[in-house]
Amino acid sequence: MTLYSLAASPEYMEPLREEIRQAMADNGGAITTRALQQMVKLDSYMKETGRFYSGIANFQRKVLRGFTLSNGQYIPPGVIIEAPSHAIYMDEANFPPDSQPAEVFDGFRYYKLRQSGSASDHARNQFVTTNERDLSFGYGKHSCPGRFFAANEIKMILARLLLDYDIKNEDGSTARYAQIESGGFTSPDPSKNLLFRRVKV
Numbered sequence: 001m002t003l004y005s006l007a008a009s010p011e012y013m014e015p016l017r018e019e020i021r022q023a024m025a026d027n028g029g030a031i032t033t034r035a036l037q038q039m040v041k042l043d044s045y046m047k048e049t050g051r052f053y054s055g056i057a058n059f060q061r062k063v064l065r066g067f068t069l070s071n072g073q074y075i076p077p078g079v080i081i082e083a084p085s086h087a088i089y090m091d092e093a094n095f096p097p098d099s100q101p102a103e104v105f106d107g108f109r110y111y112k113l114r115q116s117g118s119a120s121d122h123a124r125n126q127f128v129t130t131n132e133r134d135l136s137f138g139y140g141k142h143s144c145p146g147r148f149f150a151a152n153e154i155k156m157i158l159a160r161l162l163l164d165y166d167i168k169n170e171d172g173s174t175a176r177y178a179q180i181e182s183g184g185f186t187s188p189d190p191s192k193n194l195l196f197r198r199v200k201v
């Protein structure tokens with residue numbers, strides 16, 4: 001998913017490469033755990049891709065026992081409920097006024113939010129963050145326990161690819177290939193090819 005975004009926004013490749021090189025240089029030339037933590041722009045880019053191309057909804061649950069919400073709405077047993085994650089991701093109210101509008105793809109949106117300095121902004125704007133606004137990994141007790149592992153794996157793969165290759169769409173366009181939508185879910189279109197060209201160093 002992130003590779004399709006990168007092919008459509010080549011202007012991010014050099015700043016990301018620079019960050020990866022610096023993080024590795026700070027850590028003995030290797031992609032260590034600490035180096036991965038230092039890749040905050042890459043983390044932001046991954047998270048923004050997940051936000052922008054999220055499915056319509058997630059957190060699907062079948063109600064076994066009826067319950068009443070704080071607004072008085074009764075949810076009967078037997079119904080399926082879900083959270084409107086895409087609407088939440090596109091809600092301006094969830095971003096500070098000086099952020100890019102929610103309908104704009106800003107690969108460094110979360111990096112900028114983390115830079116503001118407060119511990120809460122730092123914690124709430126990571127790829128692995130789960131909260132009422134970030135539902136890609138679920139929420140609460142059953143949120144994804146594999147997300148830290150997944151984040152590190154994805155970062156390692158992207159770091160290697162970014163360092164070694166330029167990436168572009170097969171047809172040379174910079175329009176991002178459309179996602180495939182299926183019910184509330186979305187996935188990249190595996191029938192679309194990307195071109196990788198080794199970077200000359």
Ligand code: HEM
Binds near residue numbers: 144
């Ligand atoms: C980018 C990759 C991943 C995404 C987007 C993802 C997403 C999710 C989401 C949304 C949930 C919550 C589902 C719900 O509550 O309805 C979940 C749960 C879970 N994930 Fe992941 N996941 C990823 C990678 C992984 C990996 C790598 C592992 C294992 C190594 C893993 C293991 C689990 C497990 C065991 C649960 C169930 C937790 C529970 O019910 O208490 N996931 N994941």
